[in-house]
Amino acid sequence: MTIRRIVIVGGGTAGWMAAAALSRLKSDNPVDITLIESEQIGTVGVGEATIPPFVLFNRMLEIDEQELLSEVKGTFKLGIQFVNWGNRGDSYFHPFGNYGYEIDGVSFHNVWLKYRMAGDQRPLHNFSPETIAAQHRKFARTETMQHDDLPPINYAYHLDAGQYARFLRRYAEARGAVRIEGKVDNVRLHEETGFIASLTLDDGSEIAGDLFVDCSGFRGLLIEQALQTGYEDWSRWLPCDRAVALPCANSGPDLPYTRATAWSAGWQWRVPLQHRNGNGHVYCSLYMSDDEAHGILTDNLDGQVLAEPNFLRFTTGRRKKFWNKNVVALGLAAGFMEPLESTSIHLIHTGVSKLIALLSLDGVSKAQEDAFNRLTTKEYERIRDFLILHYNATERDDSPFWNYCRTMSIPDSLQEKIDLFRINGQIFREEDELFTETSWVAVMMGQGISPANFNPMTATLKEPALSIEVGEVEKSIRFLVNALPSHSDFVRQYCPAAPA
Numbered sequence: 001m002t003i004r005r006i007v008i009v010g011g012g013t014a015g016w017m018a019a020a021a022l023s024r025l026k027s028d029n030p031v032d033i034t035l036i037e038s039e040q041i042g043t044v045g046v047g048e049a050t051i052p053p054f055v056l057f058n059r060m061l062e063i064d065e066q067e068l069l070s071e072v073k074g075t076f077k078l079g080i081q082f083v084n085w086g087n088r089g090d091s092y093f094h095p096f097g098n099y100g101y102e103i104d105g106v107s108f109h110n111v112w113l114k115y116r117m118a119g120d121q122r123p124l125h126n127f128s129p130e131t132i133a134a135q136h137r138k139f140a141r142t143e144t145m146q147h148d149d150l151p152p153i154n155y156a157y158h159l160d161a162g163q164y165a166r167f168l169r170r171y172a173e174a175r176g177a178v179r180i181e182g183k184v185d186n187v188r189l190h191e192e193t194g195f196i197a198s199l200t201l202d203d204g205s206e207i208a209g210d211l212f213v214d215c216s217g218f219r220g221l222l223i224e225q226a227l228q229t230g231y232e233d234w235s236r237w238l239p240c241d242r243a244v245a246l247p248c249a250n251s252g253p254d255l256p257y258t259r260a261t262a263w264s265a266g267w268q269w270r271v272p273l274q275h276r277n278g279n280g281h282v283y284c285s286l287y288m289s290d291d292e293a294h295g296i297l298t299d300n301l302d303g304q305v306l307a308e309p310n311f312l313r314f315t316t317g318r319r320k321k322f323w324n325k326n327v328v329a330l331g332l333a334a335g336f337m338e339p340l341e342s343t344s345i346h347l348i349h350t351g352v353s354k355l356i357a358l359l360s361l362d363g364v365s366k367a368q369e370d371a372f373n374r375l376t377t378k379e380y381e382r383i384r385d386f387l388i389l390h391y392n393a394t395e396r397d398d399s400p401f402w403n404y405c406r407t408m409s410i411p412d413s414l415q416e417k418i419d420l421f422r423i424n425g426q427i428f429r430e431e432d433e434l435f436t437e438t439s440w441v442a443v444m445m446g447q448g449i450s451p452a453n454f455n456p457m458t459a460t461l462k463e464p465a466l467s468i469e470v471g472e473v474e475k476s477i478r479f480l481v482n483a484l485p486s487h488s489d490f491v492r493q494y495c496p497a498a499p500a
Helices: 012-027 053-060 065-071 108-117 129-135 161-174 221-226 290-299 344-358 366-392 400-407 412-424 437-446 456-460 465-483 487-494
Strands: 005-009 032-037 075-077 079-083 091-095 156-158 178-181 184-189 196-201 206-208 211-214 231-233 242-245 258-263 266-272 277-283 310-313 317-319 327-329
Touching (some): 012 032, 012 161, 012 344, 053 065, 053 156, 053 344, 065 487, 079 129, 091 129, 091 437, 108 437, 108 456, 129 465, 161 178, 242 290, 266 290, 277 290, 327 344, 344 366, 366 400, 366 412, 366 437, 412 437
Parallel strands (some): 005 032, 005 211
Antiparallel strands (some): 079 091, 184 196, 231 317, 242 277, 242 310, 258 266
8 A cells, every 4th residue: 555645633732733744745645635624623723832952943944033033922941940849939940051061071060069069159050151142131042142151051042832833824825735624523444445435425425545644632533432552541640631721811911931830739830922821721630620720820820811711621642553543642632731831843843854754655565663662652651751750759748649649659760860860860862862961950840849969970970170160150050141132022033923
């Protein structure tokens, strides 16, 4: 079976990211890209914060950054501020860049640990340009600036997810992708192979395909309802199962970071856009009612409410297969691990990237399916562990929810990472794991996990040269940040919001 017809079910961010990437096939191949969506079916659309690899996805599509951010009312993101996670009143910042840089094979945070244990009181975040820039509400694309001793500032975007889907729709349709309005009423399976053969829409029309991409959201119209793939439930580790989303007017300058504030049974996100703030409260229904969650959210907004609340229900986890027969699931159809570290859009991106890398127009093979599932499972589990860390590494005992999270059993893979870090500050990452050493250090130390000692190789670094080098790193960061414009000024000049 050759692949000449690729059918995407569902629009939204996942559907149109897939359509945009796959539409590039048409320039050299006789393949049809069809996307089916219905205006009667809403999209979840709460994921408005991204992480740095998303910048690369848009570059891969050769999308102009200024045009994109103007259309999606975007702002820049240097990381995430976490409030109330280790303890009520605590605050720390998870930056997108690194702390300093590796010195003679020794991670910078180990160098910092050495000085801290000797009485140096400088906080670790002094050595993170992204953190210092965020504190001062400054931003610029620094790759063209002269600062040879520092890498460019790492960043991602805050964006209006609905506007982004519309932007990609124009992109994909301009390259030959075809959108069909309609709801899928029936799925016909091939009698011998069990592959999906065609879809029947509510108007009676039939859409045949060779490869199907399921972007139908939580319900998993193809991957679950038609193929009964199964779902692995992770709610024992990630117990939040509800969210209420609510946009509000933004007040004051746009912050170049996302804020995640922990409450008694969950947490609240704040995502600043040019025209509004995206807000939501993720919570656990075992410990909090919908009304209480809505009340906490509305009591902690920065501006006037702009819409009715959107209540969502979910079960954290993943499909037992992401690629099953001739169906590949992306986005919420593949699984959900809540938006705590802005990984939802990232998992769409990497799912699309793996699909493109494994795709063969000569047909679908078991080898492709197995490779996609193995790699995606590994990716989901590593992200899962990082999210669990936020809940488990806490000293909060002020509510039943936090008592549960603090004392729950955690996966062995996460426990090993914590145990190794406690010994001498080492972070061991496997292969192409998403979250960096800096990410793990930021959350562990930000929430009270401290090493008993530093890596002994740190003691081999020569003084006073080491002390001078560390001081120069801090000085260079201060110099760089002082030279940056305010984030609001940069956005206003670089990518002002396009008229509605």
